[in-house]
Amino acid sequence: MTEVKQDMKTAPFEERETIISYDRQTETWHIYTDEPKHARKYEKYITHPQRKGYSPSGQLIMLEGDIDKGTVSISKKVRLTEKQKEKQRKVLQKARISHRVNLQTEKTGIN
Structure with a gap:
């Protein structure tokens, strides 16, 4: 079940974080982010979100959940x-x- 929080305040710029961890046994990536840009980016890949937070304007600003059997890649900006x-x-x-x-x-x- 997804815990949904409405009317959340966006975290201050210097305190925002995105944490991505991998569980080798279940082959699952776990993501927590309170960076709105990252929350929107990863939302479509999370099958069963654990928590979601929305700003007063209805924008997704916080997300936590798992990416089952997926891949996460990070690359340098070109x-x-x-x-x-x-x-x-x-x-x-x-x-x-x-x-x-x-x-x-x-x-x-x-x-």
Whole structure:
């Protein structure tokens, strides 16, 4: 059963934490977080949450539960150079233009 707390106050920025632990015997990851960004990120992976907390506006701000038979991975943030960023912008712009052309073609029925 999930314990749900409504109208919780968000923890102060410097006190927020995310704890992820692994139980080898049950192959289960346990997650506790009072960092709203992490709570939203992991919510969809937790099958049976133990606790959830919501802000007065209804936003999920705290989560505790298990990820059964899942995997958790952590990676470094990718830092792009200005040259790489410019290349990415051009690729994205080209894809957007191509997408618009495809939408126009579908609307008009022209092949």
